[in-house]
Amino acid sequence: MKGLFKSKPRTPADIVRHTRELLIYVDLNSNSRDTKREEKMAELCKNIRELKSVLYGNSESEPVAEACAQLTQEFFRENTLRLLIVCLPKLNLEARKDATQVVANLQRQQVHSRLIASDYLEANKDLLDLLISGYEDMDIALHYGAMxxxxxxxxxxxxxxxxxxxxxxxxxxxxxxxxDIASDASATFKELLTRHKSTVAEFLARNYDWFFTEFNSRLLSSPNYITRRQAIKLLGDMLLDRSNSAVMIRYVSSKDNLMILMNLLRESSKNIQIEAFHVFKLFAANQNKPLEITSILVTNKDKLLRFLKDFKIDKEDEQFEADKAQVVKEIQALKKENTS
Amino acid sequence: MYPLDAKCYRLLYEVGSGVSAVVYKAVCLPPMDSSVVAIKSIDLERSRANLDDVRREAKAMALLSHPNVLRAHCSFTVDRHLWVVMPFMAAGSLQSIISSSFPDGLPESSIAVVLREILHALSYLHGQGHIHRDIKAGNILVDSDGSVKLADFGVSASIYESHPSSSVSLYMSSSSSSFFNDMAGTPYWMAPEVIHSHMGYGIKADIWSFGITALELAHGRPPLSHLPLSKSLMMKITNRLRLEEHGRDSTGGGNCKNKKKFSKAFKDMVAACLCRDPSKRPSADKLLRHPFFKNCKSTDYFVKNVLQAVPVVEERCKEPRVADCNGNDRDGSTSPLVKSRRVSGWNFNEDVFELDPVYPVESDDKCVRFGGEEPIDQPTAHPHSHVVDDDKSGNEADEKENHRRHHNHSRAEEKEVAKKAGEAPLSVLKQTLVPNLVSLLSSLDLQRGMVMDVLSHCGCKDGQQESLREQQLWGYVRSMQQTVDDLKLQLLREMKVNAELQERLGPLNRKMNEETGGHTGS
Structure with missing residues (x-):
């Protein structure tokens, strides 16, 4: 270890402490524009870059686990993360990017096989409120969003x-x-609704009504092409996830939902049509279709069959063809029930 | 602050278009400052890139800030299109400048100016942990004041289109993921380790592409671009491309007048970039200290010596077939067909071959050198017809005999050619090689037939004639399929051999020239 730090007299913990002092100074003297502050600012940017190179390594060396652990421990021992987030708007672009990468990296650093970043955030949940509010400020949205x-x-x-x-x-x-900002927000939205399966299932079960009302009316029925396209993809990802099967059953039993999906099937955008099909097939495949669902499908049976017959995707996809055949079968079978 | 609303801009005219993107010159309407911008309109429905990639690229572009890197003012969606509002670079791309006014390449002093600017951009990007992954003249934009910017980081739909099979993300997001396994970039400029995609690659891939771009600027086209795409790729993968050797070659014997075309410093710089081992390639920072850039002129020099000779970008964009305006890569190998059409307009039989990569054979004793110079544009047509003919002729024993004869014959011929280096045109080689391969094929066929016979005889002992015959028939069908597959393989090999031969022509011709030069001297 000694040899490692020969060229750098400061330990990783030293860099963190120095960074913290500078952050406190910059935070307190936010309005003064004197040269002293400028100097401190430059020093701060340099320190943040050094933190980054400890965590990520640089062109000469790979990151060292022990150094990363020291840095992480010192970082979360006090309020460095809060200071860094709060002061971010005062930093220049390069320092903001460095700070974002430092914060991102720290979330994955383990100290004594614990993610201490998680413990810190749990005790400082208001920081998340701050990060989310970043979407309202164009200057910092992408940095806060990434964090x-x-x-x-x-x-x-x-x-x-x-x-x-x-x-x-x-x-x-x-x-x-x-x-840039809208797509960053939608990436975060998607992450929230797909990453932690059990938490998502719990959230959707508990917030089903307002969530899907909003989802249908504001996203799936949005006049904005890209919003619809991203929303229908996300809906498919959510409903087709095994852990959300209860939510899925509930979703595909609603006539209103079916109507929205059938409208999306009619879109001129192939991408939207295909994603809509992956949700529509769940309505058709549901073995306990409520009467209102069956009745819509039966009423539109001919049109649906004609549509499905012509509905093709550019590249060959066996799964898609199999799904389509299954949906056709289900819809054709509905006829027999109806006439008998 | 540029407005995020299509109504605030007036599109003036198209300055470039690709499969799913169009670039317009536009003005920002009052009450804004009515400044001129370029707007790239990407059709998100037609672009095969998934939206996550588009998002990552847009973000990367929004967060970069360097005088030599093209940064988007803003981007917003207009129905199905993503509009990326960028500074308008009045002189267009270097590729467009070259193809309109410098088909044989730029003068070296001007090359130095732009390359230095690009190295500054690369130094910044690499320092940020970014890899551009598509460095080429088509992605280097120039403004009328001579400022040079590297463009096309990802939101480039044309790039997505050129490799529909892979998820292309041109631009990486952070240094935590500096290795990729997807193919990205445009093949002629691609480094071997990018093509060997399983190895992943780092910033040194950009250095390779930078070296290729240097050659592109010097010659008016990238090396190997006279070959169809797949072949160029295959050659890089299968050959031991050792350009450091080549560098020695071309700098060693300075007799030939062709060789005076480029300075030693330039060749040395390019050779360093094209080192096969990525770790041996210099970094952008190190390249900036290379002697080639020592007395580099200012961008004003570039304005005077290059831009003044070039028609304005509007003029260039009106001409049909002018590729690549304002960084929009339309020539970018959307299909080999387009590529070869573009390339066929150029003259291949020139000294410009000089800096093309050299492919030494693996062991030196086998290093047969070929001479003559008759580049073949369509090497595939020939073997094909031969194959068909020979398939029809059924005399297998003869074929086998032929094969043996051809084999010896061609070997002798190879030696002869090596001796007389320069006298035998490539077509002769082709004539000997193609039948050789064809007869090899038929002999394989014959052997397969014999094996099948033996197999069927063995089977007959069981007495179940009916099902056996069926099996036999199936066997034949399978062997036919096998034959077809083999033929395909042979064809590929043949193409490769041809390509290799072509590559060997260059140095040999040089050697020959030296020899004849020596003769006349003595």
């Missing part, structure tokens, strides 16, 4: 965000006009 996505790798943190009022805000964020 947020790393933080919700921790299941307990994802649960906190899912169950917070913030979930409703995502329906706005993912339709922001700025593509």
């Amino acid at each position: 947020l996505r790393e933080c919700i790798r921790h299941q307990s943190i994802a649960r906190y965000v899912l169950e917070s009022e913030h979930m409703k805000k995502f329906f706005d964020y993912i339709q922001l006009p700025n593509f």
